[in-house]
Amino acid sequence: xxxxxxxxxxxxxxxxxxxxxxxxxxxxxxxxxxxxxxxxxxxxxxxxxxxxxxxxxxxxxxxxxxxxxxxxxxxxxxxxxxxxxxxxxxxxxxxxxxxxxxxxxxxxxxxxxxxxxxxxxxxxxxxxxxxxxxxxxxxxxxxxxxxxxxxxxxxxxxxxxxxxxxxxxxxxxxxxxxxxxxxxxxxxxxxxxxxxxxxxxxxxxxxxxxxxxxxxxxxxxxxxxxxxxxxxxxxxxxxxxxxxxxxxxxxxxxxxxxxxxxxxxxxxxxxxxxxxxxxxxxxxxxxxxxxxxxxxxxxxxxxxxxxxxxxxxxxxxx
Amino acid sequence: xxxxxxxxxxxxxxxxxxxxxxxxxxxxxxxxxxxxxxxxxxxxxxxxxxxxxxxxxxxxxxxxxxxxxxxxxxxxxxxxxxxxxxxxxxxxxxxxxxxxxxxxxxxxxxxxxxxxxxxxxxxxxxxxxxxxxxxxxxxxxxxxxxxxxxxxxxxxxxxxxxxxxxxxxxxxxxxxxxxxxxxxxxxxxxxxxxxxxxxxxxxxxxxxxxxxxxxxxxxxxxxxxxxxxxxxxxxxxxxxxxxxxxxxxxxxxxxxxxxxxxxxxxxxxxxxxxxxxxxxxxxxxxxxxxxxx
Numbered sequence: 188x189x190x191x192x193x194x195x196x197x198x199x200x201x202x203x204x205x206x207x208x209x210x211x212x213x214x215x216x217x218x219x220x221x222x223x224x225x226x227x228x229x230x231x232x233x234x235x236x237x238x239x240x241x242x243x244x245x246x247x248x249x250x251x252x253x254x255x256x257x258x259x260x261x262x263x264x265x266x267x268x269x270x271x272x273x274x275x276x277x278x279x280x281x282x283x284x285x286x287x288x289x290x291x292x293x294x295x296x297x298x299x300x301x302x303x304x305x306x307x308x309x310x311x312x313x314x315x316x317x318x319x320x321x322x323x324x325x326x327x328x329x330x331x332x333x334x335x336x337x338x339x340x341x342x343x344x345x346x347x348x349x350x351x352x353x354x355x356x357x358x359x360x361x362x363x364x365x366x367x368x369x370x371x372x373x374x375x376x377x378x379x380x381x382x383x384x385x386x387x388x389x390x391x392x393x394x395x396x397x398x399x400x401x402x403x404x405x406x407x408x409x410x411x412x413x414x415x416x417x418x419x420x421x422x423x424x425x426x427x428x429x430x431x432x433x434x435x436x437x438x439x440x441x442x443x444x445x446x447x448x449x450x451x452x453x454x455x456x457x458x459x460x461x462x463x464x465x466x467x468x469x470x471x472x473x474x475x476x477x478x479x480x481x482x483x484x485x486x487x488x489x490x491x492x493x494x495x496x497x498x499x500x501x502x503x504x505x
Numbered sequence: 506x507x508x509x510x511x512x513x514x515x516x517x518x519x520x521x522x523x524x525x526x527x528x529x530x531x532x533x534x535x536x537x538x539x540x541x542x543x544x545x546x547x548x549x550x551x552x553x554x555x556x557x558x559x560x561x562x563x564x565x566x567x568x569x570x571x572x573x574x575x576x577x578x579x580x581x582x583x584x585x586x587x588x589x590x591x592x593x594x595x596x597x598x599x600x601x602x603x604x605x606x607x608x609x610x611x612x613x614x615x616x617x618x619x620x621x622x623x624x625x626x627x628x629x630x631x632x633x634x635x636x637x638x639x640x641x642x643x644x645x646x647x648x649x650x651x652x653x654x655x656x657x658x659x660x661x662x663x664x665x666x667x668x669x670x671x672x673x674x675x676x677x678x679x680x681x682x683x684x685x686x687x688x689x690x691x692x693x694x695x696x697x698x699x700x701x702x703x704x705x706x707x708x709x710x711x712x713x714x715x716x717x718x719x720x721x722x723x724x725x726x727x728x729x730x731x732x733x734x735x736x737x738x739x740x741x742x743x744x745x746x747x748x749x750x751x752x753x754x755x756x757x758x759x760x761x762x763x764x765x766x767x768x769x770x771x772x773x774x775x776x777x778x779x780x781x782x783x784x785x786x787x788x789x790x791x792x793x794x795x796x797x798x
Contacts (some may be wrong), residue, residue: 224624226622226702227618227622227624227627228618228624230614230615230617230618230622230706231614231615231618231619231630233611233614233615234611234612234614234615234634234677235615235630235633237611237667237670237671238633238634238637238671238674240652240656240671241649241652241667241668241671241672242637242640242645242671242672243633243637244648244652245645245648245649245651245652246640246645246648248648248651248652249644249645249647249648252647252648259651304537305537305538305541308534308537308538313534313538314535317785319538319541319542320789321781321785322541322542322545322546323541323542323545324789325545325778325781326545328727328731328777328781328788329731329774329777330730330731330733330748330749330752330773330774330777331731331732331733331749332733332749332750332752332753332770332773333752333770333773333774336552336752336755336756336766336767336769336770337548337549337552337770338548340548340551340552340555340763340766340767341548341551343763345568346551346568347547347548347551347568347569349568350551350567350568350569351547351569354569380544380545380548385792388789388792388793389792389793392789392792392793393793409520409523411523412530437641441641441643441644443643443734444733444734448733448753448756460643463647464646464647464738467647467650468738473647476647477647477648480644480645480646480647480648481644483641483643483644484640484641484644484645487639487641487644488639491639
């Protein structure tokens with residue numbers, strides 16, 4: 188999972204047709220002067236310039252680079268058609284990064300289930316409720332590089348994890364980050380530790396907006412906690428769960444920081460984004476890197492579109 | 506006549522069973538909460554203990570053992586001076602100040618234009634902002650790099666500032682939701698008094714946006730303070746390092762000196778912890794409104 192800013196958001200999907208149909212602007216009572224007509228654009232200017240310069244121009248460039256063999260430096264670039272895309276899908280070492288994403292996807296599933304569990308039990312009265320809430324949420328606020336160092340120390344030989352296991356009488360002698368079979372499990376575990384709090388707080392917020400009468404009614408009917416969860420809580424927070432699933436999928440594909448700092452993305456731990464950054468900046472393969480980014484963007488747009496189909500845009504009442 | 510009695514019996518049975526199970530459930534609930542707290546705290550606690558240890562203690566001692574001297578701050582001094590953390594905090598503060606101010610001003614003005622004016626291509630503009638939310642910044646970074654380079658901003662502190670301002674569409678939405686809640690009659694009253702649109706924005710709308718500003722400042726502040734990707738790509742010079750990239754560089758010179766690396770990590774975490782403890786309620790609210798709107 189990545190943070191909030193990079194994920195797609197639960198906003199109504201724009202209808203492309205709406206753009207074509209120029210708004211039937213409110214008929215002006217008097218002649219609108221040029222100055223009046225320009226006023227809204229003056230307020231929008233800065234936002235639009237930034238939007239175009241840092242979102243639309245890069246997207247357009249990225250798509251055009253992806254059909255060239257550009258190295259990112261030289262002035263000349265040749266059009267190579269879909270060669271980059273063919274290479275991407277036929278070279279096993281490039282394709283491997285999708286497999287790594289599966290570890291993070293599995294971790295995200297665990298994360299959502301655990302977050303739902305803690306949000307549910309903390310919705311009901313619990314001692315030290317705010318303390319537990321703070322403890323569960325705090326890791327989300329910590330700097331990613333600091334988290335990476337904390338867990339480098341946690342997983343290192345004779346580090347925190349080994350010491351705790353030794354205390355419990357186990358001496359597994361694993362290389363948590365050096366073993367190719369284990370490294371992605373260890374790293375995706377870090378991502379659960381780090382991002383659980385966000386899901387938890389989002390779920391908790393949604394659950395607390397459920398009217399108390401519903402809970403009271405359920406209590407009168409003698410419903411068990413599980414029944415309350417299934418028939419009252421889960422349906423009320425469905426939009427937020429839908430959003431979390433989307434963020435989980437796009438987040439699993441865009442993992443960068445933790446594996447990059449912890450293992451430099453060597454060997455088995457290389458993720459999609461690490462691969463892209465390495466191709467672009469270390470190996471000067473701008474064309475191929477752009478093709479990878481286009482594929483990633485296409486997957487994320489596709490997932491968002493499917494999610495909107497499955498969960499129509501009904502928002503939680505808040 | 507039997508139906509109510511059986512229902513009654515079933516209810517009693519359920520009650521008895523529930524009464525039996527309740528202590529077990531409560532114990533399990535607290536056990537799971539305590540276990541989760543240990544999982545959260547233990548990695549952080551060991552880093553804190555390590556940051557107070559001397560090199561000799563590190564070589565000899567067990568990870569979980571307490572430091573001999575709880576006030577051994579020499580690692581912090583090393584991290585602060587040799588790790589150039591002071592410059593890093595300065596750079597981060599500079600970037601935070603400008604990018605947050607910019608986000609608040611630009612975002613609220615754009616939201617004001619969208620909410621309070623009718624103009625040609627309005628739907629196109631709104632659609633452009635919406636579609637942009639679907640584009641994850643990480644996918645376009647390679648191409649964005651070229652744009653920043655072409656503008657001559659590579660390796661300056663203005664590159665991250667502009668990128669943080671430019672990618673923030675969330676702020677526009679949050680402001681838009683709040684402006685929608687401000688009655689238009691307030692604008693009209695001001696207009697009758699002869700106020701122009703900018704005066705209305707400045708004296709009517711903006712002061713009423715305080716809760717939205719708080720939300721945006723918190724969400725943006727945490728994102729910028731913690732971001733690694735953008736400063737790593739755009740500000741490679743060590744003297745322009747933010748706390749993320751400066752901390753990242755600890756791995757080189759301090760190699761296996763975990764006591765110094767730990768001190769650096771603690772230095773970066775402490776401001777977050779203090780602000781979290783002070784602003785808890787606002788932070789939770791910020792994240793719930795930020796994500797759901």
